[in-house]
Amino acid sequence: MKTYLVTGGAGFIGANYIHYLFEKYDDIHVYNLDKLTYAGNPENLKEFENNPNYTFIKGDICDPEFVGPLVAKSDIVVNFAAESHVDRSIGAPDDFIRTDVFGAFVLLESARKHGVEKFIQISTDEVYGSIEKGSFVETDPLMPSSPYSASKSGADRLAFSYYVTYDLPIIISRCSNNYGPYQYPEKLISLFITNAFENKQLPVYGDGKNVRDWIYVWDHCNAVDFIIHNGQNGEIYNIGGGNERTNLEITEFILKALDKPHSLIKFVTDRPGHDRRYSLDCTKLKNMGWKPEFNLETALQATVNWYREHQAWWKKIKSGEYLEYYKSHYGKSL
Ligand code: NAD
Ligand code: TDX
Secondary structure, X not given: OEEEEEEOOOOHHHHHHHHHHHHHOOOEEEEEEEOOOOOOOHHHHHHHOOOOOEEEEEOOOOOHHHHHHHHHOOOEEEEOOOOOOHHHHHHOOHHHHHHHHXXXXXXXXXXXXXXXXXXXXXXXXXXXXXXXOOOEOOOOOOOXXXXXXXXXXXXXXXXXXXXXXXXXXXXXEEEOEEEOOOOOOOOHHHHHHHHXXXXXXXXXXXXXXXXXXXXXHHHHHHHHHHHHHHOOOOOEEEEOOOOEEEHHHHHHHHHHHHOOOHHHEEEEOOOOOOOOEOOEOOHHHHHHOOOXXXXXXXXXXXXXXHHHHOHHHHHHHHHOHHHHHHHHHHOOOO
Protein backbone atom coordinates (compact mmCIF):
# COMPACT_ATOMS: atom_id res chain seq x y z
CA MET A 1 0.00 0.00 0.00
CA LYS A 2 1.53 3.29 -1.14
CA THR A 3 0.46 6.58 0.37
CA TYR A 4 0.34 9.63 -1.88
CA LEU A 5 0.20 13.24 -0.79
CA VAL A 6 -1.25 15.14 -3.73
CA THR A 7 -1.22 18.89 -3.20
CA GLY A 8 -3.60 21.05 -5.22
CA GLY A 9 -5.68 17.95 -5.92
CA ALA A 10 -8.93 19.89 -6.09
CA GLY A 11 -7.67 21.84 -9.11
CA PHE A 12 -7.70 20.86 -12.76
CA ILE A 13 -4.65 18.61 -13.21
CA GLY A 14 -4.50 17.44 -9.58
CA ALA A 15 -8.12 16.23 -9.71
CA ASN A 16 -7.53 14.40 -12.98
CA TYR A 17 -4.41 12.86 -11.44
CA ILE A 18 -6.40 11.53 -8.46
CA HIS A 19 -8.99 10.07 -10.88
CA TYR A 20 -6.08 8.51 -12.76
CA LEU A 21 -4.54 7.01 -9.60
CA PHE A 22 -7.80 5.38 -8.47
CA GLU A 23 -8.44 4.06 -11.96
CA LYS A 24 -5.01 2.45 -12.06
CA TYR A 25 -4.31 1.34 -8.47
CA ASP A 26 -6.34 -0.41 -5.76
CA ASP A 27 -3.71 -0.52 -3.06
CA ILE A 28 -3.12 3.19 -2.46
CA HIS A 29 -4.19 5.91 -0.07
CA VAL A 30 -4.43 9.46 -1.35
CA TYR A 31 -4.27 12.54 0.85
CA ASN A 32 -5.43 15.55 -1.11
CA LEU A 33 -4.19 18.77 0.50
CA ASP A 34 -5.79 21.80 -1.09
CA LYS A 35 -6.42 25.34 0.10
CA LEU A 36 -9.54 25.65 -2.06
CA THR A 37 -8.64 28.92 -3.68
CA TYR A 38 -10.97 30.10 -6.45
CA ALA A 39 -9.46 27.31 -8.60
CA GLY A 40 -9.98 24.41 -6.19
CA ASN A 41 -13.28 22.57 -6.37
CA PRO A 42 -13.99 19.43 -4.30
CA GLU A 43 -16.85 18.66 -6.69
CA ASN A 44 -14.12 17.47 -9.08
CA LEU A 45 -13.63 14.51 -6.72
CA LYS A 46 -17.17 13.95 -5.52
CA GLU A 47 -17.14 10.28 -6.47
CA PHE A 48 -14.34 9.57 -3.97
CA GLU A 49 -15.96 11.32 -0.99
CA ASN A 50 -16.86 8.00 0.67
CA ASN A 51 -13.82 6.10 -0.51
CA PRO A 52 -11.87 4.97 2.61
CA ASN A 53 -8.64 5.25 0.58
CA TYR A 54 -9.19 8.96 -0.07
CA THR A 55 -8.83 11.82 2.41
CA PHE A 56 -9.43 15.46 1.55
CA ILE A 57 -7.78 18.04 3.77
CA LYS A 58 -8.44 21.72 3.34
CA GLY A 59 -5.16 23.48 4.08
CA ASP A 60 -2.32 25.64 2.86
CA ILE A 61 0.99 24.20 1.66
CA CYS A 62 2.65 27.30 3.15
CA ASP A 63 1.74 26.16 6.68
CA PRO A 64 4.48 23.86 8.05
CA GLU A 65 2.40 22.78 11.09
CA PHE A 66 -0.19 21.47 8.74
CA VAL A 67 2.05 20.05 6.05
CA GLY A 68 4.51 18.21 8.35
CA PRO A 69 2.22 15.45 9.67
CA LEU A 70 0.84 14.78 6.19
CA VAL A 71 4.28 14.47 4.62
CA ALA A 72 5.30 12.21 7.53
CA LYS A 73 2.47 9.81 6.62
CA SER A 74 3.23 9.79 2.88
CA ASP A 75 5.52 7.78 0.64
CA ILE A 76 5.11 9.89 -2.49
CA VAL A 77 4.53 13.64 -2.62
CA VAL A 78 3.27 15.18 -5.86
CA ASN A 79 3.19 18.96 -5.66
CA PHE A 80 0.59 20.36 -8.04
CA ALA A 81 -0.52 23.18 -5.71
CA ALA A 82 0.11 26.54 -7.30
CA GLU A 83 -1.37 29.74 -8.50
CA SER A 84 -1.45 28.78 -12.16
CA HIS A 85 -2.88 31.53 -14.35
CA VAL A 86 -0.42 33.84 -16.13
CA ASP A 87 -2.92 36.72 -16.50
CA ARG A 88 -3.63 36.73 -12.76
CA SER A 89 0.12 36.76 -12.04
CA ILE A 90 0.43 39.94 -14.11
CA GLY A 91 -2.36 41.63 -12.13
CA ALA A 92 -1.35 40.40 -8.65
CA PRO A 93 1.90 38.43 -8.33
CA ASP A 94 1.87 38.17 -4.49
CA ASP A 95 0.10 34.82 -4.13
CA PHE A 96 2.27 33.33 -6.86
CA ILE A 97 5.46 34.06 -4.93
CA ARG A 98 3.87 32.84 -1.72
CA THR A 99 2.33 29.56 -2.91
CA ASP A 100 4.50 28.60 -5.86
CA VAL A 101 7.86 29.40 -4.22
CA PHE A 102 7.38 29.51 -0.44
CA GLY A 103 4.80 26.70 -0.48
CA ALA A 104 7.19 24.46 -2.40
CA PHE A 105 9.90 25.33 0.15
CA VAL A 106 7.64 24.30 3.06
CA LEU A 107 6.89 20.96 1.37
CA LEU A 108 10.56 20.35 0.62
CA GLU A 109 11.57 21.16 4.20
CA SER A 110 8.94 18.75 5.51
CA ALA A 111 10.22 16.08 3.13
CA ARG A 112 13.76 16.71 4.38
CA LYS A 113 12.65 16.39 7.98
CA HIS A 114 10.43 13.32 7.63
CA GLY A 115 11.89 11.58 4.59
CA VAL A 116 9.91 10.48 1.53
CA GLU A 117 10.31 7.84 -1.14
CA LYS A 118 9.71 10.29 -4.02
CA PHE A 119 8.96 14.00 -4.35
CA ILE A 120 7.64 15.16 -7.69
CA GLN A 121 7.77 18.89 -8.31
CA ILE A 122 5.26 19.72 -11.06
CA SER A 123 7.01 22.45 -13.00
CA THR A 124 6.08 23.78 -16.44
CA ASP A 125 7.40 24.38 -19.96
CA GLU A 126 7.00 28.11 -19.28
CA VAL A 127 10.19 28.13 -17.18
CA TYR A 128 12.26 28.07 -20.41
CA GLY A 129 10.55 31.15 -21.81
CA SER A 130 9.71 31.64 -25.46
CA ILE A 131 11.48 30.00 -28.41
CA GLU A 132 11.20 31.13 -32.04
CA LYS A 133 12.57 27.96 -33.67
CA GLY A 134 13.54 24.52 -32.40
CA SER A 135 12.63 23.03 -29.03
CA PHE A 136 13.94 23.21 -25.50
CA VAL A 137 15.83 20.31 -23.94
CA GLU A 138 16.01 19.76 -20.19
CA THR A 139 19.50 21.24 -19.87
CA ASP A 140 18.59 24.57 -21.49
CA PRO A 141 18.77 27.66 -19.29
CA LEU A 142 15.60 29.01 -17.73
CA MET A 143 14.35 32.37 -19.01
CA PRO A 144 10.89 32.81 -17.47
CA SER A 145 9.07 35.95 -18.50
CA SER A 146 5.96 36.26 -16.30
CA PRO A 147 5.68 36.43 -12.51
CA TYR A 148 3.94 33.02 -12.78
CA SER A 149 6.74 31.33 -14.71
CA ALA A 150 9.41 33.07 -12.61
CA SER A 151 7.77 31.69 -9.45
CA LYS A 152 7.57 28.23 -10.97
CA SER A 153 11.26 28.50 -11.96
CA GLY A 154 12.14 29.37 -8.36
CA ALA A 155 10.36 26.25 -7.09
CA ASP A 156 11.86 24.13 -9.87
CA ARG A 157 15.43 25.11 -8.97
CA LEU A 158 14.76 24.98 -5.22
CA ALA A 159 13.53 21.39 -5.60
CA PHE A 160 16.70 20.55 -7.54
CA SER A 161 18.84 22.08 -4.79
CA TYR A 162 17.23 19.72 -2.26
CA TYR A 163 18.37 16.80 -4.40
CA VAL A 164 21.93 18.11 -4.72
CA THR A 165 22.34 19.37 -1.17
CA TYR A 166 20.27 16.95 0.91
CA ASP A 167 20.08 13.96 -1.44
CA LEU A 168 16.29 14.07 -1.40
CA PRO A 169 14.61 11.87 -4.05
CA ILE A 170 13.37 14.77 -6.18
CA ILE A 171 12.09 14.53 -9.75
CA ILE A 172 11.01 17.59 -11.73
CA SER A 173 8.50 17.48 -14.58
CA ARG A 174 8.02 20.28 -17.10
CA CYS A 175 4.80 19.83 -19.01
CA SER A 176 3.25 21.78 -21.85
CA ASN A 177 -0.29 23.26 -21.99
CA ASN A 178 -2.98 20.90 -20.66
CA TYR A 179 -6.62 20.69 -21.67
CA GLY A 180 -9.45 18.39 -20.63
CA PRO A 181 -12.22 17.97 -18.03
CA TYR A 182 -12.39 20.12 -14.86
CA GLN A 183 -10.25 22.98 -16.18
CA TYR A 184 -11.25 26.22 -14.53
CA PRO A 185 -12.89 28.35 -17.24
CA GLU A 186 -10.18 31.01 -17.36
CA LYS A 187 -7.61 29.25 -19.57
CA LEU A 188 -7.75 29.46 -23.37
CA ILE A 189 -9.54 26.18 -24.15
CA SER A 190 -11.91 25.98 -21.17
CA LEU A 191 -12.80 29.69 -21.43
CA PHE A 192 -13.38 29.58 -25.18
CA ILE A 193 -15.49 26.41 -25.10
CA THR A 194 -17.71 27.73 -22.31
CA ASN A 195 -17.95 31.23 -23.84
CA ALA A 196 -18.88 29.75 -27.20
CA PHE A 197 -21.64 27.68 -25.58
CA GLU A 198 -23.04 30.91 -24.16
CA ASN A 199 -22.57 32.81 -27.45
CA LYS A 200 -20.11 35.13 -25.72
CA GLN A 201 -17.07 36.60 -27.44
CA LEU A 202 -13.75 34.74 -27.51
CA PRO A 203 -11.02 37.27 -26.61
CA VAL A 204 -7.97 36.39 -28.71
CA TYR A 205 -4.85 38.22 -27.48
CA GLY A 206 -2.77 40.09 -30.06
CA ASP A 207 -2.70 38.50 -33.51
CA GLY A 208 -3.65 35.01 -32.24
CA LYS A 209 -0.50 33.50 -33.72
CA ASN A 210 1.16 32.55 -30.44
CA VAL A 211 1.93 28.85 -30.40
CA ARG A 212 1.38 26.38 -27.56
CA ASP A 213 1.99 22.62 -27.47
CA TRP A 214 -1.26 21.04 -26.25
CA ILE A 215 -1.42 17.84 -24.21
CA TYR A 216 -4.53 16.02 -23.01
CA VAL A 217 -4.50 16.10 -19.21
CA TRP A 218 -4.77 12.29 -18.98
CA ASP A 219 -1.47 11.99 -20.87
CA HIS A 220 0.14 14.38 -18.38
CA CYS A 221 -1.15 12.23 -15.47
CA ASN A 222 0.14 9.13 -17.18
CA ALA A 223 3.57 10.74 -17.67
CA VAL A 224 3.77 11.73 -14.00
CA ASP A 225 2.98 8.14 -13.03
CA PHE A 226 5.60 6.94 -15.52
CA ILE A 227 8.37 9.11 -14.10
CA ILE A 228 7.52 8.13 -10.53
CA HIS A 229 8.17 4.52 -11.50
CA ASN A 230 10.86 4.90 -14.15
CA GLY A 231 12.51 8.28 -13.56
CA GLN A 232 15.83 8.94 -11.85
CA ASN A 233 16.19 11.14 -8.80
CA GLY A 234 17.56 14.58 -9.57
CA GLU A 235 16.36 14.44 -13.17
CA ILE A 236 14.10 16.79 -15.11
CA TYR A 237 11.61 15.44 -17.65
CA ASN A 238 9.96 17.45 -20.40
CA ILE A 239 6.40 16.25 -21.06
CA GLY A 240 4.88 17.48 -24.32
CA GLY A 241 1.86 16.56 -26.33
CA GLY A 242 3.58 17.07 -29.69
CA ASN A 243 0.66 19.22 -30.85
CA GLU A 244 1.85 22.73 -31.58
CA ARG A 245 -0.99 24.98 -32.71
CA THR A 246 -1.59 28.72 -32.90
CA ASN A 247 -4.28 30.10 -30.61
CA LEU A 248 -6.33 30.92 -33.70
CA GLU A 249 -6.18 27.31 -34.88
CA ILE A 250 -7.48 26.16 -31.48
CA THR A 251 -10.17 28.84 -31.54
CA GLU A 252 -11.34 27.81 -35.00
CA PHE A 253 -11.48 24.17 -33.97
CA ILE A 254 -13.71 25.03 -31.01
CA LEU A 255 -16.04 27.19 -33.12
CA LYS A 256 -16.38 24.43 -35.68
CA ALA A 257 -16.97 21.74 -33.05
CA LEU A 258 -19.79 23.82 -31.59
CA ASP A 259 -21.10 25.07 -34.93
CA LYS A 260 -20.65 28.70 -33.86
CA PRO A 261 -19.80 31.67 -36.11
CA HIS A 262 -16.37 33.28 -36.57
CA SER A 263 -17.95 36.56 -35.53
CA LEU A 264 -17.58 35.41 -31.90
CA ILE A 265 -13.81 35.98 -32.23
CA LYS A 266 -12.70 39.29 -30.78
CA PHE A 267 -9.08 40.38 -31.13
CA VAL A 268 -8.11 42.18 -27.93
CA THR A 269 -5.02 43.91 -26.52
CA ASP A 270 -2.13 41.51 -26.16
CA ARG A 271 -1.04 40.02 -22.83
CA PRO A 272 2.00 41.99 -21.53
CA GLY A 273 5.18 39.96 -22.05
CA HIS A 274 3.21 37.38 -24.02
CA ASP A 275 5.51 34.42 -24.85
CA ARG A 276 5.32 33.77 -28.60
CA ARG A 277 5.97 30.06 -28.71
CA TYR A 278 6.58 27.15 -26.35
CA SER A 279 8.15 23.98 -27.65
CA LEU A 280 9.60 20.99 -25.83
CA ASP A 281 12.03 18.34 -27.03
CA CYS A 282 10.74 15.19 -25.31
CA THR A 283 13.37 12.77 -26.60
CA LYS A 284 14.52 11.95 -23.07
CA LEU A 285 11.12 10.60 -22.01
CA LYS A 286 10.51 9.02 -25.41
CA ASN A 287 13.77 7.07 -25.16
CA MET A 288 12.60 5.73 -21.80
CA GLY A 289 9.44 4.38 -23.46
CA TRP A 290 6.78 7.03 -22.76
CA LYS A 291 4.72 8.80 -25.39
CA PRO A 292 1.36 10.59 -25.36
CA GLU A 293 -1.62 8.43 -26.31
CA PHE A 294 -4.20 11.05 -27.26
CA ASN A 295 -4.57 12.72 -30.60
CA LEU A 296 -5.35 16.46 -30.30
CA GLU A 297 -8.40 16.58 -32.55
CA THR A 298 -10.04 13.52 -30.92
CA ALA A 299 -9.27 14.58 -27.35
CA LEU A 300 -10.27 18.20 -27.99
CA GLN A 301 -13.59 17.01 -29.41
CA ALA A 302 -14.01 14.79 -26.31
CA THR A 303 -13.25 17.83 -24.16
CA VAL A 304 -15.89 19.90 -25.96
CA ASN A 305 -18.33 17.03 -25.32
CA TRP A 306 -17.39 16.94 -21.63
CA TYR A 307 -18.17 20.65 -21.24
CA ARG A 308 -21.44 20.07 -23.11
CA GLU A 309 -22.38 17.29 -20.69
CA HIS A 310 -21.22 19.14 -17.57
CA GLN A 311 -22.77 22.56 -18.04
CA ALA A 312 -23.92 22.69 -14.42
CA TRP A 313 -20.27 22.32 -13.32
CA TRP A 314 -18.94 25.32 -15.22
CA LYS A 315 -22.08 27.45 -15.03
CA LYS A 316 -21.90 27.29 -11.23
CA ILE A 317 -18.32 28.57 -11.42
CA LYS A 318 -18.99 31.28 -13.98
CA SER A 319 -22.06 32.59 -12.17
CA GLY A 320 -20.16 32.95 -8.85
CA GLU A 321 -22.53 30.47 -7.22
CA TYR A 322 -19.66 28.07 -6.55
CA LEU A 323 -17.65 30.60 -4.54
CA GLU A 324 -20.68 31.49 -2.44
CA TYR A 325 -21.33 27.82 -1.73
CA TYR A 326 -17.78 27.07 -0.60
CA LYS A 327 -17.53 30.27 1.43
CA SER A 328 -20.49 29.08 3.49
CA HIS A 329 -19.13 25.52 3.80
CA TYR A 330 -15.44 26.16 4.31
CA GLY A 331 -15.30 29.58 5.97
CA LYS A 332 -13.92 32.90 4.83
CA SER A 333 -10.46 31.85 3.73
CA LEU A 334 -11.27 31.46 0.05
P1 NAD B 1 -5.28 24.98 -10.98
O1 NAD B 1 -5.18 26.46 -10.77
O2 NAD B 1 -6.46 24.42 -11.69
O3 NAD B 1 -5.22 24.23 -9.57
C1 NAD B 1 -4.35 24.63 -8.55
C2 NAD B 1 -4.84 24.02 -7.24
O4 NAD B 1 -3.92 24.38 -6.19
C3 NAD B 1 -6.22 24.52 -6.80
O5 NAD B 1 -7.03 23.44 -6.40
C4 NAD B 1 -5.92 25.44 -5.64
O6 NAD B 1 -6.96 25.49 -4.68
C5 NAD B 1 -4.67 24.79 -5.05
N1 NAD B 1 -3.85 25.73 -4.27
C6 NAD B 1 -3.49 27.00 -4.61
N2 NAD B 1 -2.76 27.55 -3.62
C7 NAD B 1 -2.64 26.61 -2.66
C8 NAD B 1 -1.99 26.58 -1.39
N3 NAD B 1 -1.32 27.64 -0.94
N4 NAD B 1 -2.07 25.45 -0.65
C9 NAD B 1 -2.76 24.36 -1.10
N5 NAD B 1 -3.41 24.34 -2.28
C10 NAD B 1 -3.34 25.45 -3.05
O7 NAD B 1 -3.92 24.57 -11.69
P2 NAD B 1 -3.62 23.41 -12.74
O8 NAD B 1 -3.81 23.93 -14.09
O9 NAD B 1 -4.29 22.19 -12.30
O10 NAD B 1 -2.04 23.24 -12.52
C11 NAD B 1 -1.54 22.33 -11.54
C12 NAD B 1 -0.03 22.39 -11.55
O11 NAD B 1 0.46 22.04 -12.83
C13 NAD B 1 0.54 23.76 -11.24
O12 NAD B 1 1.68 23.59 -10.44
C14 NAD B 1 0.93 24.31 -12.61
O13 NAD B 1 1.99 25.23 -12.51
C15 NAD B 1 1.34 23.05 -13.31
N6 NAD B 1 1.20 23.04 -14.78
C16 NAD B 1 0.01 23.39 -15.35
C17 NAD B 1 -0.14 23.33 -16.73
C18 NAD B 1 -1.45 23.69 -17.40
O14 NAD B 1 -1.51 23.72 -18.62
N7 NAD B 1 -2.52 23.95 -16.66
C19 NAD B 1 0.96 22.94 -17.53
C20 NAD B 1 2.16 22.59 -16.91
C21 NAD B 1 2.27 22.65 -15.54
O1 TDX C 1 -8.59 34.74 -23.12
C1 TDX C 1 -7.50 34.31 -23.57
N1 TDX C 1 -7.11 34.67 -24.82
C2 TDX C 1 -5.93 34.26 -25.37
O2 TDX C 1 -5.62 34.61 -26.51
C3 TDX C 1 -6.64 33.46 -22.80
C4 TDX C 1 -7.04 33.04 -21.41
C5 TDX C 1 -5.46 33.06 -23.37
N2 TDX C 1 -5.09 33.46 -24.61
C6 TDX C 1 -3.81 33.00 -25.18
C7 TDX C 1 -2.60 33.27 -24.31
C8 TDX C 1 -1.69 32.10 -24.64
O3 TDX C 1 -0.94 32.40 -25.81
O4 TDX C 1 -3.89 31.57 -25.28
C9 TDX C 1 -2.64 30.96 -24.94
C10 TDX C 1 -2.86 30.03 -23.78
O5 TDX C 1 -3.15 30.84 -22.64
P1 TDX C 1 -3.49 30.18 -21.22
O6 TDX C 1 -4.55 29.17 -21.39
O7 TDX C 1 -3.66 31.30 -20.24
O8 TDX C 1 -2.16 29.36 -20.95
P2 TDX C 1 -0.62 29.79 -20.87
O9 TDX C 1 -0.46 31.21 -20.57
O10 TDX C 1 0.06 29.26 -22.10
O11 TDX C 1 -0.17 28.93 -19.57
C11 TDX C 1 -0.64 27.58 -19.39
O12 TDX C 1 0.31 26.62 -19.78
C12 TDX C 1 1.41 26.40 -18.95
C13 TDX C 1 -1.09 27.33 -17.96
O13 TDX C 1 -2.02 28.34 -17.57
C14 TDX C 1 0.07 27.29 -17.01
O14 TDX C 1 -0.36 26.96 -15.69
C15 TDX C 1 1.04 26.24 -17.50
O15 TDX C 1 2.19 26.24 -16.70
